[in-house]
Amino acid sequence: MDIVKPSILPGFMELNPKEQLAFNEIREIIKSTYEDFGFLPIDTPVIEKSEVLLAKGGGDTEKQVYRFDKGDTDLTLRFDLTVPLARYSTMRFSDLEFPFKRYQIAKVYRGERNQKGRFREFYQADVDIIGNGSLAIENDAEMPAIIYQIFKKLNFGPFTIKINNRKVLLGFYKSLGVEDPAMILRIIDKMDKVSEEKTVEALKEEGLDQKAIDSIFDFINIEGSPKDVIRNLKKLPVESDEFNLGLEELEKVISILPSYNIPEDYYKIDLKLQRGLDYYTGTIFETIMNDYPSLGSVCGGGRYDNLAGYYTDRKMPGVGVSIGLTRLFYQLNEAGLIDVKTSHESSVLVVPMEGFSADATKVATSLRNAKITTQVYYEDGKMGKKFSYADKIGIRYVIVIGEDEVARKAYSIKDMKTGESFYMKTAEIVNKIYTDRSDDDE
Amino acid sequence: MDIVKPSILPGFMELNPKEQLAFNEIREIIKSTYEDFGFLPIDTPVIEKSEVLLAKGGGDTEKQVYRFDKGDTDLTLRFDLTVPLARYSTMRFSDLEFPFKRYQIAKVYRGERNQKGRFREFYQADVDIIGNGSLAIENDAEMPAIIYQIFKKLNFGPFTIKINNRKVLLGFYKSLGVEDPAMILRIIDKMDKVSEEKTVEALKEEGLDQKAIDSIFDFINIEGSPKDVIRNLKKLPVESDEFNLGLEELEKVISILPSYNIPEDYYKIDLKLQRGLDYYTGTIFETIMNDYPSLGSVCGGGRYDNLAGYYTDRKMPGVGVSIGLTRLFYQLNEAGLIDVKTSHESSVLVVPMEGFSADATKVATSLRNAKITTQVYYEDGKMGKKFSYADKIGIRYVIVIGEDEVARKAYSIKDMKTGESFYMKTAEIVNKIYTDRSDDDE
Numbered sequence: 001m002d003i004v005k006p007s008i009l010p011g012f013m014e015l016n017p018k019e020q021l022a023f024n025e026i027r028e029i030i031k032s033t034y035e036d037f038g039f040l041p042i043d044t045p046v047i048e049k050s051e052v053l054l055a056k057g058g059g060d061t062e063k064q065v066y067r068f069d070k071g072d073t074d075l076t077l078r079f080d081l082t083v084p085l086a087r088y089s090t091m092r093f094s095d096l097e098f099p100f101k102r103y104q105i106a107k108v109y110r111g112e113r114n115q116k117g118r119f120r121e122f123y124q125a126d127v128d129i130i131g132n133g134s135l136a137i138e139n140d141a142e143m144p145a146i147i148y149q150i151f152k153k154l155n156f157g158p159f160t161i162k163i164n165n166r167k168v169l170l171g172f173y174k175s176l177g178v179e180d181p182a183m184i185l186r187i188i189d190k191m192d193k194v195s196e197e198k199t200v201e202a203l204k205e206e207g208l209d210q211k212a213i214d215s216i217f218d219f220i221n222i223e224g225s226p227k228d229v230i231r232n233l234k235k236l237p238v239e240s241d242e243f244n245l246g247l248e249e250l251e252k253v254i255s256i257l258p259s260y261n262i263p264e265d266y267y268k269i270d271l272k273l274q275r276g277l278d279y280y281t282g283t284i285f286e287t288i289m290n291d292y293p294s295l296g297s298v299c300g301g302g303r304y305d306n307l308a309g310y311y312t313d314r315k316m317p318g319v320g321v322s323i324g325l326t327r328l329f330y331q332l333n334e335a336g337l338i339d340v341k342t343s344h345e346s347s348v349l350v351v352p353m354e355g356f357s358a359d360a361t362k363v364a365t366s367l368r369n370a371k372i373t374t375q376v377y378y379e380d381g382k383m384g385k386k387f388s389y390a391d392k393i394g395i396r397y398v399i400v401i402g403e404d405e406v407a408r409k410a411y412s413i414k415d416m417k418t419g420e421s422f423y424m425k426t427a428e429i430v431n432k433i434y435t436d437r438s439d440d441d442e
Numbered sequence: 443m444d445i446v447k448p449s450i451l452p453g454f455m456e457l458n459p460k461e462q463l464a465f466n467e468i469r470e471i472i473k474s475t476y477e478d479f480g481f482l483p484i485d486t487p488v489i490e491k492s493e494v495l496l497a498k499g500g501g502d503t504e505k506q507v508y509r510f511d512k513g514d515t516d517l518t519l520r521f522d523l524t525v526p527l528a529r530y531s532t533m534r535f536s537d538l539e540f541p542f543k544r545y546q547i548a549k550v551y552r553g554e555r556n557q558k559g560r561f562r563e564f565y566q567a568d569v570d571i572i573g574n575g576s577l578a579i580e581n582d583a584e585m586p587a588i589i590y591q592i593f594k595k596l597n598f599g600p601f602t603i604k605i606n607n608r609k610v611l612l613g614f615y616k617s618l619g620v621e622d623p624a625m626i627l628r629i630i631d632k633m634d635k636v637s638e639e640k641t642v643e644a645l646k647e648e649g650l651d652q653k654a655i656d657s658i659f660d661f662i663n664i665e666g667s668p669k670d671v672i673r674n675l676k677k678l679p680v681e682s683d684e685f686n687l688g689l690e691e692l693e694k695v696i697s698i699l700p701s702y703n704i705p706e707d708y709y710k711i712d713l714k715l716q717r718g719l720d721y722y723t724g725t726i727f728e729t730i731m732n733d734y735p736s737l738g739s740v741c742g743g744g745r746y747d748n749l750a751g752y753y754t755d756r757k758m759p760g761v762g763v764s765i766g767l768t769r770l771f772y773q774l775n776e777a778g779l780i781d782v783k784t785s786h787e788s789s790v791l792v793v794p795m796e797g798f799s800a801d802a803t804k805v806a807t808s809l810r811n812a813k814i815t816t817q818v819y820y821e822d823g824k825m826g827k828k829f830s831y832a833d834k835i836g837i838r839y840v841i842v843i844g845e846d847e848v849a850r851k852a853y854s855i856k857d858m859k860t861g862e863s864f865y866m867k868t869a870e871i872v873n874k875i876y877t878d879r880s881d882d883d884e
Contacts, residue, residue, distance in 0.1 A: 006533040006753040008487055009515070014530070016537045017482035017544065024483055036810050038789060038817030038837075040459035041466055045450055045563050046488060046549065047508070055446040066489070068510030070553055073451070075508075088456070091448040095458045097834045099821060102459065107488060111512050121487050136820035138799045145807075259803035261811075311448040314622075316514040347480060357580045361701035365587075368478050369703075375480030378578035379541060392539045395480075 011112070011120035013326050018394070022338050023329050026154060027105060030125045030323060033150045037142065039127055042102050044084040046109075055082055055310035064110045077109040081126040081322070083170040086308035089130050089316060098132035099139065105325070117334075119326050128320030130307055135317045140283040140303050141253045143321045144267055145260035147287055147299060150323070156337050158290040159298075161262075162270035163226075163253065166280050167246025168233065169271075172219055175238045176212045182278060184208075188220060189274035220271045226254040229269040249282055264397070281305040285321060295331045299323040347373035348433070349390040351383070353402030360401045363411065363426060368431045391416055396432065401404035453562035455552070455768050458762070464551035464780050465771050468596060471545060472765060473569045476545035477591045479584065481569055484544050486526040488551075492516040495525055497752035506552045523568040523764070528750035531758060539580065540574035547767070558774075561768050572749055577759045582725040582745055583695045585763045586709055587702035588730055589741060592765070598779050600732040601740075603704075605668075607692040608722050608744070610675065611713075613685025614661055618654045624720060626650075630662060631716040661863050662713045668696040671711040691724055723747040727763060737773045742766040751866035789815035790875070793825070793830040795844030802843045805853065805868060812872045833858055839875065868875030 008014055015023055035041075053076045066077040071347045078084050081104045089100060105125040112118050127146060129139045137434055144161045151159045166185075173181035187202045203213050222232045230251050238244075250269065257267060274286045282303035289295055301321030308316050332338050348367055352360035360376050367374040377386050377396075383400075390398045398414045405411045413429055415436075424432065450456055457465055477483075493510055495518045508519040520526050523546045531542060547567040554560050569588060571581045587604045593601045608627075615623035629644045645655050664674045672693050680686075692711065699709060717726045724745035731737055743763030750758050774780050790809055794802035802818050809816040817837075819828050825842075832840045840856045847853045855871055856863045857878075866874065 002497075002752075003754065004752055006494060006529040006750075007491065008494075008529075008533070009489060009491060012487040012489070014486055015484075016534060017484060019487055020483050023485070036813075036815055038791075039814055040703055040835075041462050042457075042464055043465070044456055045454040047451060047454070047551070047563065049449065049451060051452075052446055052448060055444075066510075066512060068508075070508060075451070087448040087450075091450070092458060097453060097831050099819075109489070121727055122490065131821070134821070136799075136822070138803070138818070138820035141803075142818075251680065256800050256803055259800040259807060261807050308448075310444075310446055312445065349480075358576075358698050358701045361580070361583075361698055365701060365703050371478075373480055375543065375586075376580070377541075378580035379573070379576070380578070389539050393482075415559070 009120070010114045013119055013122070013330065019333070019338070023325075026329060027123070027125070027325060029153045030150055030325070031103070031105055033146060033153065034125075034127050036126075036149070037101070037146055039101045039103040041105050042085075042088060042265070043106065044078065044088055046077055046107070047221075048078060048084065048087070050076040052087055052311075053078060053211075056083070058356070062239065064112055066109045067439065068110055079110050080108050081106060081124050082128075082307075082320075085126070085128060085240070086311060086316075090308045090311040090314070091313075093314070098130065099135060100130040100132075101128075102130075103127045117327065117330055119330070122324060122326035125323040125325045126320060127322075128318050130316050130318040133315055133317075135319065137249050137252045137283075138251070138256055140319045141256040141260065143283075143285055143301055143319060144253075145262060147285070147321060148260070148262045148266055151287065156289060157292075159266065160288055160290055161267040162273045162286045162288065163250070163267060164254075164270055164273040164275075164284050165246040165250040166275070166282055166284055167183075167242050168250060169246075171243025171246055172236075172238055173216070173241035175240045175243065176208070176215060178206065178212070179209065181208065182315060184216070185274045186276065188216070188272065189276050191272065218241050218275065222271055224255075225264065225270050229271070230254065246282065253283055264322060275300060275302060279304045279306075283319065286422060292331075292335055292337075295335070298328050298331075347375070347395050348397045348399060349386070349393075349395045350374060350376045350399045350401060351386045352376065352378070354380070356403070356406060358400050359406045363399065363401060366426050367430065372430065372433055387414075387416075396436075397429075399429070449686075451562070452556045453560065455561055455564070455772065457542070461775070461780070465767075468566070468771060469567070469767060471595045472592055472767070473545070473547055475595065476567075476569050476586060477590055478548075479543070480593070481543045481545040482532060483548050484527075485548065486520070486523070486530055486546065487880075488519055488549070489517050490520060490526065490529070492518040494529055494753075495520060498525070506554055508551045508553055521552050523548060523566050524570075524749075524753055524762075527570060527572070528753060528758075532750045532756070533752040535754075535756070541577060542572040542573065543570075543576075544572070545568075545569045559769065559772055561772070564766060564768035567765040567767045567819060568762060569764075570760050572758050572760040575757055576841050577761065579691050579694045579725075580698055582691070582761045583698040583702065584700060585725075585727055585761060586695075587742055589727070589763060590702070590704045590708055593729065593740075593804065598731060598774060599734075601708065602730055602732055603709040604715045604728045604730065605692070605695065605709060606712055606726050607688040607695075608717070608726055609684045609688025610692060611688075611716060613682035613688055614678070614680055615658070616649070617680045617682045618653070618657060620648065620650065624647065626658070627716045628718065630658070630714065631718050635713065652787075664713055667706070668709070668711050672696065672715070688724065695760040697723055717742060717744060721746045721748075725761065734773075734777055734779075737777070740770050740773075788839050789817070790839045790841060790871075791828070791835075791837045792818045792841045792843060793828045794815060794818065794820070796822070797840070798843050798845070798848060801848045805841065805843060808868050809872065814872065814875055829856075829858075838878075839871075841871070 034405045065079050107121050108124050109121055147161055170181045173184045191199045222229055233247055273286055280302040284302035286297040286300045303319040305317050307318045350360045350364045364376045396417050399411045401411055410423050410425050412423055507521050549563050550566050551563055589603055612623045615626045633641045663670055675689055715728055722744040726744035728739035728742045745761040749760045792802045792806045806816045806818045822845050838859050841853045843853055852865055852867050854865055
């Protein structure tokens with residue numbers, strides 16, 4: 001038989017089982033937090049009609065997608081979870097209750113240029129609240145509340161949720177007489193990737209004079225507690241309904257955050273935050289890990305006025321947050337923050353002596369009935385190899401079963417963590433494992 | 443803006459949120475059972491190199507796959523989870539401990555002809571044990587043990603795990619002087635879809651005389667308790683090492699099942715069971731739901747001698763089972779067995795009166811801290827609409843918060859299940875919900 005060298009495509013993350021356990025643990029924390037807040041799961045197809053997924057058309061999206069024909073159908077792999085949400089919400093409008101709170105944690109595909117830390121297949125963990133016609137501003141405050149809960153539980157150190165509002169930004173830029181305020185957003189958005197000088201240059205190229213540029217820098221450099229920032233923003237001599245409305249929204253969002261029990265050192269108003277995507281229309285968020293600023297934003301989101309304009313005339317405003325789970329995991333792993341010893345910590349390997357497989361299986365079945373993860377090592381081989389298997393997989397307890405043990409109905413159990421060995425009946429083993437577990441939880 | 447009618451491709455299952463919750467509950471039972479037995483998760487890419495995924499080549503597989511070029515790379519979407527497992531196990535051989543016990547629950551893609559109940563994107567829930575060089579026969583018995591636990595927990599009524607052994611079948615067919623015993627397998631495999639007459643005809647076309655055909659029917663109709671069947675098989679005048687080895691394996695598998703606490707009415711030896719796929723070499727399984735025989739087999743699997751012959755010279759025998767989760771869910775739903783009222787049964791909706799959003803949020807935060815799924819309905823609107831939202835989503839408790847409630851720190855809570863209303867402090871609410879929960883569990 002011809003042998004093909006097994007390999008995967010570049011830009012695709014595939015983990016070994018221990019890393020996968022750590023990855024799944026993070027995914028599970030995100031999922032369960034979304035559920036705690038009452039969000040419902042949806043699961044859309046990976047493949048959709050190109051005319052539907054690419055209804056918006058143009059731009060980088062179209063260049064990056066995986067698109068192909070099957071028979072005479074033009075197909076595209078989803079490149080985010082927002083377009084499928086828009087399609088789902090309009091297609092199933094009459095089946096849904098609004099505000100529609102959904103989460104989806106799934107893989108998306110982008111045929112990006114191959115580079116370290118960029119992935120062509122990656123998980124997004126999205127949560128959104130979609131209104132029918134309108135959506136109360138309080139929903140915006142739920143996003144930082146969810147993000148706070150998730151990153152607190154993930155326990156990767158202190159983090160800061162940056163909050164801003166697009167109307168405040170656009171209203172302010174427009175008040176300077178700028179023609180294309182969205183361009184100013186994009187220039188300021190890139191400031192931390194280029195120098196301040198280059199930013200000034202770019203602003204000048206947009207036709208801004210030094211006075212306007214100074215105003216912008218004074219504005220984006222307003223800092224302090226959320227209350228201070230809002231107080232200072234109110235003092236600005238800006239004549240703009242858009243600015244005032246944005247400020248009102250921002251104040252409302254900030255005022256409700258303490259009711260979510262988010263400590264004040266976990267969020268701030270950051271006027272430098274602009275967000276690149278053009279569909280945000282109000283509140284915007286990003287999150288950074290304080291001790292790892294080079295990771296950049298680990299999740300982002302915001303408020304959009306019109307989710308599904310390509311599919312319906314119905315106005316559906318929404319607010320949401322997306323965690324780029326694959327990239328986050330990659331970065332945390334690179335930074336040495338992923339603890340792969342997450343699995344199997346209270347699990348058992350039962351090792352039968354020759355001829356005692358059935359007895360070993362009985363003991364394993366009893367342990368599983370007591371909700372203890374248990375496997376039996378049925379293979380022949382040296383005892384050392386079997387203990388080494390347990391050690392490498394990360395199994396804590398090894399029970400050996402032979403003639404003597406079966407006769408006495410008591411088994412030798414080795415705790416691989418402490419190195420201690422005991423001689424116990426099944427009920428005593430269950431008891432020990434439960435006691436160890438609750439000790440570990442303390 | 444031009445509006446595109448939102449739709450999805452035929453052959454792709456997409457559920458509404460309540461169905462999705464029911465689907466996820468089934469998936470979670472499968473996943474947690476796999477984990478109870480010590481299996482580790484892996485997550486392989488959906489897109490792989492065509493030369494790797496299609497190394498085997500030919501046959502129906504190649505016709506059905508989604509295959510396309512991106513740049514100058516020839517790509518294919520995975521069409522099962524077995525080929526990726528083979529690729530993973532050989533590519534990561536030195537990172538893995540053997541026996542390698544992995545599970546993967548993920549979507550696969552087949553561009554099949556569109557028909558009711560057949561899907562082009564569907565979940566498979568696979569569990570396999572892969573040996574390095576050899577794999578003890580006891581591992582085979584773990585598969586029915588896992589299937590028993592899963593279908594017992596799923597609680598869709600009585601089921602039967604059918605067990606057979608390919609060596610018994612092939613050894614027996616060869617002993618009749620048949621030239622192509624694999625062809626006999628395939629003919630008998632299709633017998634329940636065609637008539638007995640057509641089966642006899644097909645066997646005659648293979649050159650079998652009436653005596654041989656009678657022998658085959660006598661053989662596949664051997665029935666009774668597993669012990670009876672084995673006793674009767676031993677009495678057959680078959681001179682075949684293959685047959686004898688298979689019989690020994692079958693006896694071993696059967697003999698260990700009681701140690702897994704599987705009641706005898708949940709499994710049987712079924713000599714009619716042949717399995718279509720050609721890579722099985724020993725034990726084979728299928729499962730049927732006793733009250734819904736028309737569903738056919740809801741999961742299948744078996745022992746294979748050589749997982750990864752296309753990628754390595756190393757011999758890697760394995761045994762596994764696959765549950766076709768999407769098809770199973772579809773069939774159970776069609777049969778009216780899916781109870782979509784699975785969600786949110788102890789969850790809470792907090793409804794603020796105008797101006798009490800922050801207070802409502804505080805109560806919601808306290809409930810979430812007590813591990814109670816809670817959402818706040820921030821929108822304006824009539825009270826009736828808000829209760830109707832709770833009702834339709836399946837939320838059990840609605841708490842209304844206004845001036846009076848905040849002043850007294852006690853809230854009106856309505857139990858939508860019983861229709862009763864109470865007036866309670868937060869701690870009392872938590873207590874009530876916990877009490878209701880444990881009552882419901884009884």
